[in-house]
Amino acid sequence: NAGVTQTPKFQVLKTGQSMTLQCAQDMNHEYMSWYRQDPGMGLRLIHYSVGAGITDQGEVPNGYNVSRSTTEDFPLRLLSAAPSQTSVYFCASQRDTSTDYEQYFGPGTRLTVT
Amino acid sequence: AQTVTQSQPEMSVQEAETVTLSCTYDTSESDYYLFWYKQPPSRQMILVIRQEAYKQQNATENRFSVNFQKAAKSFSLKISDSQLGDAAMYFCAYRSAWGFGNVLHCGSGTQVIVLP
Numbered sequence: 170n171a172g173v174t175q176t177p178k179f180q181v182l183k184t185g186q187s188m189t190l191q192c193a194q195d196m197n198h199e200y201m202s203w204y205r206q207d208p209g210m211g212l213r214l215i216h217y218s219v220g221a222g223i224t225d226q227g228e229v230p231n232g233y234n235v236s237r238s239t240t241e242d243f244p245l246r247l248l249s250a251a252p253s254q255t256s257v258y259f260c261a262s263q264r265d266t267s268t269d270y271e272q273y274f275g276p277g278t279r280l281t282v283t
Numbered sequence: 284a285q286t287v288t289q290s291q292p293e294m295s296v297q298e299a300e301t302v303t304l305s306c307t308y309d310t311s312e313s314d315y316y317l318f319w320y321k322q323p324p325s326r327q328m329i330l331v332i333r334q335e336a337y338k339q340q341n342a343t344e345n346r347f348s349v350n351f352q353k354a355a356k357s358f359s360l361k362i363s364d365s366q367l368g369d370a371a372m373y374f375c376a377y378r379s380a381w382g383f384g385n386v387l388h389c390g391s392g393t394q395v396i397v398l399p
Contacts, residue, residue, distance in 0.1 A: 204387070211287065211374055211389025227386065257326060261387070272387060274328035 171195050175260050175275035182250040182282045190245040190278050192260030200263040201243040202227070202272075203235065205256040212259065218243055250282045285310045287377050289390035296365045297398050303350075304360045304393045306375030314380040317351065319360045322392070323371040331373070334358065336380070362395070370397045 176191045194201065202217035204227075214227030218237040232254060234246040243262075247254060260275040287308045296302035308317070319331040334342045334351050341349050346366075350359045362369055375390040 202386075209292075210391050211376070212387060214386050217386070259328060261328075271330055271333065277326040277328075279326075 173260055173262050173273050173275035175258075175278050177278060178276065179279050180281070182247070182280065184250060184252060184282060186250050188247055188250065190247075190258055190260075190280070192243045192245065192275060193241050194243075194260075194262040194273070195241065196262065196264065196273070197240060198262035198273075199240070199265050201237065202261050203233070203243070203245045204259045204261065205229065205254075206259060206277075207256050215245065215258075247280075250280075252282045254280065255282045256280060285312075285315075285377050285379070285388045287375055287388050287390040289375055289393050291393045292391075293394040293396065295396045295398055296362070298367060299364055301361060301363045302365055302395060304362075304373055304375070304395070306358045306360070306390055308356050308358065308375075308377045308388075310356070310377065310379075312379055312381070316378045316380060317349075317358045318376040318378070318387070319347070319349070319358075320374045320376060320389075321369075321371045322374065328374075332360065365395075365397050367397050367399065370395055 173194045199220045203215040204212035213229050215233050216235040218224045221237050221240050224235050258278045261272040263272045315336045317334045321329045321331045332342050332344045332347050346363045348361045372392045372394050374392050377388045
């Protein structure tokens with residue numbers, strides 16, 4: 170198992186550009202989520218999904234879109250990048266809420282918006 | 284809303300010594316999970332230890348142990364016999380046992396520096 174994979178590892182965008190951060194897991198996990206991590210702060214939840222076709226907003230959803238067309242993939246789209254979105258982005262997955270309560274994290278994507 | 288507070292931005296420890304990281308949280312729920320995650324310079328988030336709120340016994344994983352005080356809403360991590368590889372940012376995290384979302388509420392982190 171590769172676990173949770175994220176691409177790219179690093180990305181530089183100009184203000185106003187759009188892009189998609191990719192996240193995939195091969196553990197057949199139902200639950201997936203996106204967090205951002207800013208200096209001096211812990212993780213903040215952007216969006217999450219409890220299964221294919223089901224997504225919902227987290228704590229800081231503005232400026233981001235997600236979709237979940239398959240169990241494996243959960244891409245995060247930045248619609249029009251802003252310097253405030255400079256951060257490290259983590260994708261995480263979890264088997265389900267009832268029996269496996271550990272979240273597995275991807276290696277992160279460091280995004281810089283100039 | 285749940286909040287997690289780590290009041291120590293940085294802690295130094297001599298190799299082979301013991302260090303304790305503090306964490307407090309605020310919740311009105313009775314059933315939840317608590318975690319400590321380690322984040323080395325590689326940025327990978329690694330689960331160190333977890334504690335179910337309904338368990339009175341403190342969790343232990345090799346050199347890592349917690350002191351869970353439910354009434355005080357305190358969840359400290361003790362690293363014994365510290366090793367150079369323990370140097371990392373450590374995050375305390377809370378997760379509700381109910382509902383959708385499984386949101387992980389994290390503190391701001393404590394940087395652990397291990398001195399040779």
